[in-house]
Amino acid sequence: MKPEPEADRPDFSGPELSRLTARQAVDALKSGEVTPVELVEASLARIAQTGPAINAMVTTCAERALSAAQNADRDSPLAGLPIGIKDLTPVAGVRTTWGTPALADFIPEASDPLVLRLEARGAVVIGKTNTPEMGAGANTFNPVFGATLNPWDTRMNAGGSSGGAAAGLATGETWLSHGSDLGGSLRTPASFCGIVGLRPSPGVVTGGGADPFDTMPVQGPMARDVADCALFLDMMAGSDPASPLSVPSPEQSYLDQCLAPAGAIRIAFSADLGGWAPVTDQMTRLLREGLDRITGDGVALFDAKPPLRGAEDCFRTLRALGFWAQARKTPERITRLYKPALQQNIADGASLTTEDVAQAMTTRARLFAEMRGFLGAYDVLACPVSGVPPLPQEIEYPTEVAGVPSRDYLSWLAFAFPATLCGLPALSLPLGFTESGLPVGVQLIGQPRGEGRLLQVARALEARIGFAARPIDPIIR
Template identity: 55%
Template sequence: MTTFTGPELCQMEAHQVVALLRKGDLSPDDLIDASQARLEQVEPLVNAVPVTCWDRARSKAKTLSGPTDHPGWLAGLPIGIKDLTPVEGVRSTFGTKALSDNIPKASDPIVTRLETRGGLVMGKTNTPEFGAGGNTFNDVFGATLNPWDTRLNAGGSSGGAAASLASGALWLSHGSDHGGSLRTPAAYCGIVGLRPSPGLCASASVTGFIGEGVQGPMARSVADCALFLDAMAGFEPRAPLSFPAPDQPYQQAVVQADPALRIGFAPDLGGFAPVDTDMARYLARAMQAMEGAGATVEETCPDLPDLERTYHVIRGGMWAANFVSAPESLTRHFKPTLAQNLAFGLSLSAEDIAKAQLSRSLIYDNMRAFLERFDVLACPVVGNMPHAQSEEWVRLVGGQALTGYMDWLRFAFMATVAGLPAISVPVGLSDDGVPVGLQLIGPPRGEAKLLAAARAVEIVMGGPIGPIDPVTSKS
């Protein structure tokens, strides 16, 4: 059994709170006060939001105005912003010592969009250095801990965002994703994290034509995730890959959820990624439950030629482009794995890049055809349940020894390479009482279909779960 001793408002779902804000039954100050009280209660235990700015939120609430008829209107709801994304006047460190005192003079466009649509930034959520890795720690703020068991990894790189939601400090929290940075912490903390199509939730970048790293919504339920996606989505001329939101709100798709899905289930992505026995059992249980609710589940996987090398080349190119001109005063602080990323990216040849582009096109075509037969592809988010936070990266999964710090995150690679939307949704608890996440991957620009499928899974599996009081010891 889980407990929650925070303010009653903090236990409510975001869409419920926004409905009360819209009607005038709650004020933004009510929510800021509740969020601040909960942050003060849980932050010493989880370290999810190391930079707070609730006075700024109160000031913004006094001048709140915007498109109140917009489906993503948040009406004065406090939110979190990941500490890789600048917020005007708020300490934004990117998790690196060289920027530990950085105070941006302007917000990223996605922050501006969210504030224009009624979001109130309450603070910056913790991230590993420049978002590299599936474990949230850095030399500026230290480690974020998993609210379900504070000995465990909360996931990364949006670990602070996920922990802030699971502990009830925030209702919605912004994240970003390249190698599972939204999806892994969502799975480990028992919340919902959506990696959208590149360009849907646009932000500023010095590498604007590199679209594999995306911004996305994190929430405690699928309905809340859809609300946050409606708030985030929209054309941004400063982002060259940006495209407009659809005419129908994503929240409408959630209302239309139907468990009679066609699910292609790939428990190890055709042998691509190892899986621990307990994880395989938990996800098989979820597929059986879906079948019982009317879904058709077929164990199958599309051909994913040279996926691993393709992902690493694409990722290496991103690191090289981001830091090829960076001053030594910045790069000298890099942790070893981040320095290795940059060195690998700079070592790539034109042939490496050409082959990766050919492979990703084949993977995209194979997935597009696959998702004409199935509504979604279901697979693990990661092949293992969370390990100790002190273990930087997982070295043994499914009996296989892993040698690279990204090896345990292989299930994240395919959606990124193919540019497809993917979501992590909780499917119950493990034998030890820790959340289990299932990854669903949808068709090109198929966020509405994906959210509907995730909501159907959520209903069948008895979710959403949480928020909870942080669990500081396990018997």
């Protein structure tokens, strides 16, 4: 698999400011070369231009954003840079729907703590990005806003649940966009749309969760390149007295760690996680060819079999438990309108026994200890983000992968489970393209609390891959 040459990359007809990386845009803001208002206007213009084709930014807040831009502090870390916020996270005064009918017209009075932190650091919220209903699913569609489409081929889905964020970044609607991840919700859309998405360790980014003690769902950064992703992680990170699991930001910023020389890199590679996760021959070949092409000269690749016995049942149990717990405190007027797949998730949680939960807890503890030992010999574990490339939008999930039948929409997301269960940082890095021109990302899983090293390795590999980070016009087919 070869990266796409810059000359062959699809056209980009948006505002020139939208071509900038986030770091370039922030530098331009700080120097006074551009103003926050100009960036807000560029973002709104691009959303208007691409929205009909991809439906990524489903709610804009132009007046709020322009007011914030006019009052932005040039000396703040982001200096007035517009960003997208996923439509699972409240923004004061901005329609926030969770993609579910009963909340279609909900306008929160207060913002999530993460939004407050980002705004305090100079971010300007431009709008809300699309998500599956309640974030459940890896195909972004819901009864409130409809489907988000893949900008590389609008017949295909953009992944989920942060599909709106990924598609908008790929087309230049924003420079940075917020996402969240439980079962690959950052990683899958990043892979499908050719951008970078990072699931950080629990506690690195606070806010955005109903249960502050739940380590399965996390918030994280999405961007068009690794260094921009590191910048956004710095802006999201930090301890919060209201979050019992939060950790302080590192003494050396994530961006500085990312930009430091990576030195020798040891990569463990497993195309199927030791036979545990189904993957097509096409995806195996694409990842193997892509990784083989960038090894050598300080980068070593080793075939490996990570210890993941019991991971699927463990993940399913703990995820179902979380869905059921959340549903118990959600009004029935909301839950009764949920889509069938979401209703089933809740029912699965309600049917759990104490033995089921105890088994999952002990399995999770063992998996963490074994994965910690396994990763001690490597800088990262490389594996697929998903076992298949992007699917046609009308297919909610594949009924089988490589001949293995799917139990439900979780089955094809198995590659997301290990990092979530073990609290490990994981990043989706663009690696190349399928024969039909659809992006394919490689998942890099780092050591416990290893965000800095993971970003450093990812940036070094990104330079070798040569994937152009410039935004594209949607390819309408």
